[in-house]
Amino acid sequence: MKKTLKSDYGILIAFTALVSVVPFMLANKYYISVLIFVAINMIVAVGLNLLVCHAGQISLGHAGFYGIGAYTTAVLTTAHHCPVWVDTLIAVALAALIAWIMGTPTLKLKGHYLAVATLGLGIIMHIVFNEWEKVTGGPSGIVGIPGLSIFGRGIGSDLAYYYLFWSFALLTLLVALNLVKSRVGRAMRALHGSEVAAAAMGINVSGYKVKIFVLSAALAALAGSFYAHYVTFISPTGFGLSFSILLLTMIIVGGAESVWGAVIGSVVLTSLPEFLRGFKDYDVVIYGFILVAVVIFLPAGIIGGLRILKERIGRRGTAESA
Amino acid sequence: MFKSMRVLFTVMLLVGVTFCAVLLSGCAPKQKKADEAYKIGAILSITGRASPIGQPEKETVELLQEQINKAGGINGHKVEIIVEDDAGDETKAVMAAKKLLNKDNVLAVVGPSLSGTTLAIVKLFEESQTPMVSCAASVKITDPVQKWIFQVALTDRYSIPNILRYLESKGIKKIAFISDSNAYGQSGLAEMENTAPQKGFEIVAKETFGGEDTDMTPQLTRIKGTDAQAVVCWGTNPGPAVITRNMKQLKMTIPLIQSQGVANAKYIELSGDAANGVVMPAGRMIVTAQLAENDPQKPILLEYQKAFEAKYKKTPDHYGGHAYDAVKLIFKALEKVGPDKALIRDEIEKTTNFVGIDGIFNYSATNHNGLSEDSFEMVQIVDGKWTILKTK
Missing domain, CATH: 3.40.50.2300 (Response regulator)
Structure with a gap:
C-alpha cells in the first residue's frame, strides 16, 4: 500500500512538472484556453471519481452542483457586489450544505434508485436555474460576471488562469490520492464492495457516503465558480443532464479503477473535440467512434489499458532477464 | 517496483510528448503572402x-x-x-x-x-x-x-410595435400573452410588458408553456375565463402550433397573433387547418412573390x-x-x-x-442592430399560404 502511494506521488510530481512547462511549449493561446477547461472539468471529475468509483455511489446530478457553484458566484458578484473569492467560498459552502441535506435521505437508496434520485436532483436544479428568473436571469442567463483577482489585481491573461486553475486541479488530485490511500479510502472501498459487510466491520456506512457526496459536490461547485469567473457569462444550458453524463463518461472512459482515470478522462474528453475540429463535418462521427472503441476494447478505461500494457511489458522484461 | 515506475514514467512521457506534438503541429507561424486568402x-x-x-x-x-x-x-x-x-x-x-x-x-x-x-x-x-x-x-x-x-x-423590439399597431387597427386593447419558457419567450414577454402599457394596452393574462408540451388547454382555458380580446403567443416550434390547434378545439374565436419565431413553413405544417387566420410579423422572405416590383429587397x-x-x-x-x-x-x-x-x-x-x-x-455608433420596425410585414395565413396584410 505504501509503495503504490509513493509511485502515485512520483507520477503526480512528473505530472505537475509537465503541467508547468506545457504553456511554454505551446505557440498558441487557444490551446491554453482548452487546457483551462481541462483543469475545470478535472476538478469535478476527480470529485465524481471518488464518489462513483471508490465509494460506489452513482450520481447523475453533478451538473446541478456545478451549476450551483456557477450561479452562486454569478448572483453574488453581479447583483450583490460580493468580492471575488468570497463568492467562491460561499458557493462551495452552499453546494456542500445542499448536498448534505439532499444526500442524507437519498444516499440511503441503492443502485438504480440512487441513480434516479440524483437524476431528479440534477433536473430540479436545472429547472430552478431556468425558472427562478428574478435571481438567475432565467433562460437568458447572467452577463458581466467579474474575472478573478489575486491581492486586488485582476487576472487578465489566460496564462495566469491556466496556472491558477491547474494549481487547484493538482491540489484536488493530491487530496484525492491521499484520501483513497487513507483509512477513509479503505472504508469507502469496503462499502463499495458490500455495505452489509462494511457495516459489520464497524464502518459508519451512511456517514461516509454522505461525507464523500458532500466533498464531491463541493469540488463540483468550486469548478462551477471558476467556470463562471473565467467565461463571465452563464446560462442554464451548460448545467443540464448532458453535462452530468459527460462527467460520468469522463471517469468511465478514463478508467474507474483509479483517481488517475478521472485525470485522463477529463484531458481526453475535453480536448478531443478540439483536436477533431480539423475533420470539419465528420468530427462528431469520429468522436463517437473513438468513445465506442474505448468502451469496447478497453472496458477498464484508458487507465486500465495502460495498466495491462505495463503488465505485458513488465512480463516481457522479466522473461528476457530470466 | 522500480521497473513498473519506469514504465509508467515512459508512458506518461510519451503521452505528454505526443500531446504537445499534436498541439504544436497546427500552429507553426506562417509567412504572410501578398495574395494570401x-x-x-x-x-x-x-x-x-x-x-x-x-x-x-x-x-x-x-x-x-x-x-x-x-x-x-x-x-x-x-x-x-x-x-x-x-x-x-x-x-x-x-x-x-x-x-x-x-x-x-x-x-x-x-x-x-x-x-x-x-x-x-x-x-x-x-x-x-x-x-x-x-x-x-x-x-x-x-x-x-x-x-x-x-x-x-x-429583434422583439421591432416586431412588437408592429403587432400593437395591428391590434390597435382592430380596436383591440386587452390582450392575453402566452410565452415559451425559454430565452426567446422570456425576452418577448419582457419587451411586451415594457411597451404595451405605454401604448394603452392592458395585458389581462400571462401564461407560459414548456417548449415540448403537447397540450396547452389548461393555460388557454384560464385565458378564456378573462376578458382578453386577443391572444399573443411568443415561442418557437412546436409549442405555438399546439396552442393554435388547442384554441380551435376550445372554440376560442378571439384572434391569435404569433411571433416572428414561427414565421416558417414548419408552423403551418404542424398546425394544419387551425393555422388559417393566424396573424404574425415576419421578415419579407416568406412573402417574396407578393412584394411590389419596386420593393428594394x-x-x-x-x-x-x-x-x-x-x-x-x-x-x-x-x-x-x-x-x-x-x-x-x-x-x-x-x-x-x-x-x-x-x-x-x-x-x-x-x-x-x-x-x-x-x-x-442602417448602423451607427449608437445602433448596432441596423434594422427597424419597417423590416417586418404583418402577414396572415390564408388557405395555408402567407398573405401580406396592409396595416401601415
Missing part, C-alpha cells in the same frame, strides 16, 4: 438541439464563399470562411472563438447562431478587438452597444432563394438569411478597406441603406 470565421450551432438554426446558416455561409471565390474573391484575394460548430453549447462556443481569434487569426466572425452562445463570447471579441456580426436575436446583444459587436437578426431575396435552391435543392429560411446578411456586411467592408480589423469595424458601423435579406440596414 482573407480569413473570416463563423461560429454556428450546426449540431445539437439548435441545428435547425445552424445548419441553414452554415449552408448559406458556404454558398456565399463559393460565389465570391468564383467571382475572383475580394480585390484579388480569395476568401476563406472557417466554420466552427458550437453545438449550441456555451463552453464550446468559447473554445471555438479562442481558436478562430488566436490560431486562425480571422479578420471578423459571423455568428454565433444563438443568444446564449453569443453573450458567452462577446467579451473575447471586445478584448481581441475583432468585429463580430451575430445572427442571434436577443436584445441584450446590442443593448448596451458594444464597440465590436453587431447584430443582423430582427425583392431582387436580392429572389437571387438568394434561386442560388440556395440550385445548390441545396430546398427552400432557404430566415435563419439562412441572417447568415447571408452577416457575411455580406463583412464582405462589403473588406472590399472597401482591406484586411484591417479596426477599419472593418468602422466600415460596418458606417453602413447605411444596405439592402439585405432581413431588411434594410
Whole structure:
C-alpha cells in the first residue's frame, strides 16, 4: 500500500512538472484556453471519481452542483457586489450544505434508485436555474460576471488562469490520492464492495457516503465558480443532464479503477473535440467512434489499458532477464 | 517496483510528448503572402438541439464563399470562411472563438447562431478587438452597444410595435400573452410588458408553456375565463402550433397573433387547418412573390432563394438569411478597406441603406442592430399560404 502511494506521488510530481512547462511549449493561446477547461472539468471529475468509483455511489446530478457553484458566484458578484473569492467560498459552502441535506435521505437508496434520485436532483436544479428568473436571469442567463483577482489585481491573461486553475486541479488530485490511500479510502472501498459487510466491520456506512457526496459536490461547485469567473457569462444550458453524463463518461472512459482515470478522462474528453475540429463535418462521427472503441476494447478505461500494457511489458522484461 | 515506475514514467512521457506534438503541429507561424486568402470565421450551432438554426446558416455561409471565390474573391484575394460548430453549447462556443481569434487569426466572425452562445463570447471579441456580426436575436446583444459587436437578426423590439399597431387597427386593447419558457419567450414577454402599457394596452393574462408540451388547454382555458380580446403567443416550434390547434378545439374565436419565431413553413405544417387566420410579423422572405416590383429587397431575396435552391435543392429560411446578411456586411467592408480589423469595424458601423435579406440596414455608433420596425410585414395565413396584410 505504501509503495503504490509513493509511485502515485512520483507520477503526480512528473505530472505537475509537465503541467508547468506545457504553456511554454505551446505557440498558441487557444490551446491554453482548452487546457483551462481541462483543469475545470478535472476538478469535478476527480470529485465524481471518488464518489462513483471508490465509494460506489452513482450520481447523475453533478451538473446541478456545478451549476450551483456557477450561479452562486454569478448572483453574488453581479447583483450583490460580493468580492471575488468570497463568492467562491460561499458557493462551495452552499453546494456542500445542499448536498448534505439532499444526500442524507437519498444516499440511503441503492443502485438504480440512487441513480434516479440524483437524476431528479440534477433536473430540479436545472429547472430552478431556468425558472427562478428574478435571481438567475432565467433562460437568458447572467452577463458581466467579474474575472478573478489575486491581492486586488485582476487576472487578465489566460496564462495566469491556466496556472491558477491547474494549481487547484493538482491540489484536488493530491487530496484525492491521499484520501483513497487513507483509512477513509479503505472504508469507502469496503462499502463499495458490500455495505452489509462494511457495516459489520464497524464502518459508519451512511456517514461516509454522505461525507464523500458532500466533498464531491463541493469540488463540483468550486469548478462551477471558476467556470463562471473565467467565461463571465452563464446560462442554464451548460448545467443540464448532458453535462452530468459527460462527467460520468469522463471517469468511465478514463478508467474507474483509479483517481488517475478521472485525470485522463477529463484531458481526453475535453480536448478531443478540439483536436477533431480539423475533420470539419465528420468530427462528431469520429468522436463517437473513438468513445465506442474505448468502451469496447478497453472496458477498464484508458487507465486500465495502460495498466495491462505495463503488465505485458513488465512480463516481457522479466522473461528476457530470466 | 522500480521497473513498473519506469514504465509508467515512459508512458506518461510519451503521452505528454505526443500531446504537445499534436498541439504544436497546427500552429507553426506562417509567412504572410501578398495574395494570401482573407480569413473570416463563423461560429454556428450546426449540431445539437439548435441545428435547425445552424445548419441553414452554415449552408448559406458556404454558398456565399463559393460565389465570391468564383467571382475572383475580394480585390484579388480569395476568401476563406472557417466554420466552427458550437453545438449550441456555451463552453464550446468559447473554445471555438479562442481558436478562430488566436490560431486562425480571422479578420471578423459571423455568428454565433444563438443568444446564449453569443453573450458567452462577446467579451473575447471586445478584448481581441475583432468585429463580430451575430445572427442571434436577443436584445441584450446590442443593448448596451458594444464597440465590436453587431447584430443582423430582427429583434422583439421591432416586431412588437408592429403587432400593437395591428391590434390597435382592430380596436383591440386587452390582450392575453402566452410565452415559451425559454430565452426567446422570456425576452418577448419582457419587451411586451415594457411597451404595451405605454401604448394603452392592458395585458389581462400571462401564461407560459414548456417548449415540448403537447397540450396547452389548461393555460388557454384560464385565458378564456378573462376578458382578453386577443391572444399573443411568443415561442418557437412546436409549442405555438399546439396552442393554435388547442384554441380551435376550445372554440376560442378571439384572434391569435404569433411571433416572428414561427414565421416558417414548419408552423403551418404542424398546425394544419387551425393555422388559417393566424396573424404574425415576419421578415419579407416568406412573402417574396407578393412584394411590389419596386420593393428594394425583392431582387436580392429572389437571387438568394434561386442560388440556395440550385445548390441545396430546398427552400432557404430566415435563419439562412441572417447568415447571408452577416457575411455580406463583412464582405462589403473588406472590399472597401482591406484586411484591417479596426477599419472593418468602422466600415460596418458606417453602413447605411444596405439592402439585405432581413431588411434594410442602417448602423451607427449608437445602433448596432441596423434594422427597424419597417423590416417586418404583418402577414396572415390564408388557405395555408402567407398573405401580406396592409396595416401601415
